[in-house]
Amino acid sequence: MTATDYPEASSGAACPACAVTPSAQVLARHAARAREAKIMLSLPGMHCAGCISKVERALAAHPGVREARVNLTQKRASVTAEPDITPEALVETLARIGYDAHELDAQTVALTTTDRAGRELLMRLGVAGFAAMNVMLLSISVWAGAEDATRDLFHWISAAITFPAILFAGQPFFRNAFAALRHGRLNMDVPITLAILLAVATSLWETAMSGHHAYFDAALMLTFFLLAGRYLDHRTRAIARSAAEELAALEVPRAIRRAADGTEETVPLTALCVGDLVVVRPGGRIPVDGIITEGASELDRSLLTGETLPVQALPGTALSAGELNLTGPLVLRATAIGPDSSLHALTDLVAVAESGRTNYNSLADRAAKLYAPGVHILSALSFAGWYIATGDLRQAVNIAAAVLIITCPCALGLAVPAVTTAASGRLFRQGLLIKSGTALERLASVGTVVFDKTGTLTGGTPTLIPAPQMDAETLALAAALGKGSAHPLARALVLAAQAKGLEAPELDSLREVPGYGIEAMQDGVIVRLGHSDWLGGQLDVNDTALSTWLQIGDAAPVAFRFADQLRPGAAEAVAGLKRQGLCVKLISGDTPGAVAAVAAQVGIDDWQAQTTPAGKAQAIKDIEGGVLMVGDGLNDTAALAAADVSISPASALDAARVASDIVLLGQDLAVLADARLVAVQATRRIRENFRIATVYNIVAVPLAVAGLATPLIAALAMSASSITVSLNALRIAGKGKSRRPARAAQAGQVQAAAGVIG
Amino acid sequence: MDVLRFLIPVSLGLGGLGLLAFFWTLRSNQYEDPDGDSRRILTDDYDDAPKLQDKAGTSETPTKPNQQ
Structure with missing residues (x-):
């Protein structure tokens, strides 16, 4: 213990006497470790060696x-x-040296750092690779003409290397095959396991009989290639999972609790109990379900219902977790927390909807279903044929093993993971996170695309509609009033004034009237900005735009009208999807007027308004053929799960992101049309790969059945087909690099995670 | 061919050493940050005084000679 502690003691202590008591320091340090904070920060702006040292x-x-x-x-x-x-x-410290940092929830992130499964696969891959190289060297000298005692010696050494290596490295296949057989099913792992075991067993037998052909190298190479496919598959999914979890970790679940004596403290969400008083500041999200006890404000419910119009909140109003508090501070009494809250009430709906999706049969499954019995029958037939024809058990078993090895789905095992890895990597660079392994196949087969409106097609942030009668002075006054508010309409006014370069006039005694608006004094005249009810304004009945009103003194109020702005690329995405022959629909929970306006803007003819969450899910189930759902809100969660494949933007609620297969990291929707093209392409490549593997089999199998296959032919067929398949898959990744590198750079997380892939 | 008696064990042994080294890199988390590790080597922060490690694997901040 002292050996490692010593340098620390000598460097940390000021006098030699202190260095004599290192154990006290160590004790203190160990005691301190028990009470220390572990903090995780996300720094999307880091990119070089200098950044590392600076940070x-x-x-x-x-x-x-x-x-x-x-x-x-x-x-x-x-x-x-x-x-x-x-x-x-710490975030502030980093901001001072010019780095934008975000806190990550350490508990959520901790799940991603311990990737035991990946490490285990890599270790097995290493062992298989090491053994395969050595056995191949020995095999080459046998093929080159080593004879008698030398050949037997080489076979025995190969056996000594192969046996333990296969036992260790082949375990994932053995386990899967055993699990499948126990449930009376056949999967890809059953022929793999059978081929590996039979190859090792007959080779051992041949070696013992000092025979000519041993398949040790084939068995190891098979294991190595298949493990490489598994590892690729695992890594793609691990990267997507870790990026998805990072998104979740960015929302640290905390709430401000007011104790009985009036003091306020920030606590983790899990520490709250029903009946606690929770303070929600303006601009904050409601953490738990509850009833307002103090304060008045306006609420943005768009993530839950899809409505863009803020609603009033007064004492006694029931709140749901996930709503956004806009104008005034609120105190609420918690009525339901965590799993009981309305955020989780939709879980049942999601579970029901999801059960339909698990029935999806991936291309690989379908191929295995055709392939596995065929191989077994062929192998058994050639065994029977040769046994009956020659009566030589040893030769018959040898040929059966050769058939199994040659037909073994080496290329098939690589066919799907190589393509999905390449395609996911390409989409990742464009800002799409593929969470599910079969998402691309499902995306390729959809016939209808359903969009949600608020937060998906639109950015969820209103912008001022310019009106000719509005003079600069009025706008500047309204912007000055709205400056301190978190209300989206007030912020839109401020942005509009800034864009025009207007100077804000001087105001006195500015105060927010929670739930209604803002008032202040300008040169002794009272000016107010706020709700139409408060100021007595009235829009045309047909006008569905959001509005806020400005009143100077007792004059008639002036209206400012706002529109929810479209996300960049929304119209482009809709047009692109339509060009691919897809039917595009818009289903929203918002009012018909607002939905019709957006539908017209992006070019969707088929729209549906005021739909409930259950109604959305039902509408999706009623559509024939594959459905892609794009949505972000809690009201979309069930629909996202019910659709064949689903996409949600990174700004969506956690629940919606969990329910969807693909997460859109950037702002731009135009990548959706591209994504569907890549998916179609990827599926075509997978099919091509299956065909390539089949062609190799068609050429090599007759040789094997005729008893002409040697270990050399098996090795050549296997590596040639695996390499062809991998190269075919890489064609997708190559094309993505040159196109649109700028778009991928939009989100810091995209870059961060793209670094992991590329 | 007597030389095989030495050559085969030697070559297997060397390969085995490589495998053991691979295991060691896996176990000591050397694949956690490939990007950062390839760039860290370019900085001279710890050239004169290596970063101190204690038993639990966490390290203390050393006195950096080139830091003001």
């Missing part, structure tokens, strides 16, 4: 930080600090 030094120099370590691949920094260090302080 690590800045963090280490922050008082109270014990250790800081940057992971450039994941663009994260993990910090170990004194318990009283808050993430906010």
Whole structure:
């Protein structure tokens, strides 16, 4: 213990006497470790060696930080600090040196860092690769003409290497095959396992009889190639999962609790109990279901219902978790928390909808269903044929083994993962995160695309509609009033004024009237900005636009009208999907007027308004053929799960992102049309790969059945087909690189995760 | 062909060493941050005084000579 502690003691202690008592320091340090904070930060802006040192030094120099370590691949920094260090302080420190940092929920992220399965696969791959190389060297000398004792010696050495290596490296296949057989099913792993085991067994037998042909190298190569396919598959999914979890981790589940004595403290969501008083500041999301006890405000319910119009909230109003508090501080009494809250009430609906999707049969499954019995029958027939014809058991078993090895789905095992890895990598660079392995196949087979409106086709942020009668002075006054508010309409006014370069006039005694608006004094005249009910404004009955009103003194109020802005690329995406022959629909929970306006803007003819969450899911089930659902809100969750394949933007609620197969990381929707093209292409490549593998089989199988196959032919057929299949798959990835690199750069996370892939 | 008696064990042994080295890199988390590790080598932060490690594997911040 002292050996490693010594350098620390000598460097940390000021006088030699202190160095004599290192154990006290060690004890203190170990005691301190029990009370330390682990903080995870996401730093999407890091990109070079200089960034690593700068960030690590800045963090280490922050008082109270014990250790800081940057992971450039994941663009994260993990910090170990004194318990009283808050993430906010560290974010501020990093902001000062020019890095944009976000806190990550350490618990959520911790799940992603321990990728045991991936490491295990890599280890098996290493063992199989090592053994395959050595056995191949020995086999080459046998094929080159080693004879008698030398050949037997080489076979025995090969056996000694192969046996333990296969036992270790082949376990994933053995386990899967055993599980499938126990349930009376056949999957791809059954012929694989049978081929490997039979090859090793007959080769051992041949070696013992000092025979000419041993298939040790074939068995190992098979294991190696198949493990490579498994590892590719695993890595693609692990990267997508870790990026998806990072999105979830960005929303740290916290709430402000008001204790009985009136003090407020920030606590994790899990620490809240029913009956607690929770404070929600303006601009904050409601953390739990509850009833307002104090305060008045307006609520943005768009993520839950799809309505863009804010609703009033007064004491006694029931709130659902996930709503956004806009104008005034609220105090609510928690009525349901976590799993009981309305955010989770839709889980049942999702579970029911999802059960339909698990019935999906992937292309690989379908291929295996045709393939596995065929191979077994062929192998058994050639065994029977040769046994009956020659009466030589040894030769018959040898030929049966050769048939199994030659037909073994080496290329088939690589066919799907190689394509999905290449296609997912390409889409990732464009800002799409493929969460499910079969999502691309399902996306390729859809016939209808259903969009949600709020937050999906539109950005969810209103913008001012310019009106000719509105003078600059009025707009500047309205912007000055709205400056301090978190209300989306007020923010839109401020943005509009900034865009025109207007100077804000001086205002006195500005105050927010929660739930209604803002009022202030300008040169002794009261000016108000707010709700139509408050100021007595009235729009045309047919006018569906959002509005806010400005009143100067007692004059008649002036209206400002707003429209929810379309996401960039929305119209392009709809047009692109239509060009591919897909039927595009818009189903929203919002009012008919608002939905019709957006539908007309993006070019969708078929729309449906005021649909409930269950109604949406039902509408999707009623559509014939494959359906792609694109949505973001809680009201879309069931529909997302009910559709054959679903996409949600990164700004969606966690529940919606979990329910969907693909997450759109950037703002631009135009990649959707591209994504569908890539999916169609990927599916075509998978089919091509199956065909290539079949052609190899058609050529090689007659040789094997005729008893002409040697280990050399098996090795050649196997590696040639695997390489062809992999190269065919890579054709997808190559095309993606040159196109649209700029678009992928939009989201920091995209870059971060693309670094993991490329 | 007597030389095979030495050559085969030697070559297998060397290959085995490589395999063991691969295991070691896997177990000591050397594939966690391939991007960062390839760039860290370019910085001279720890050239004169290596980053100190204690038993639990966490490391302390050393006195950096080139830091003001």
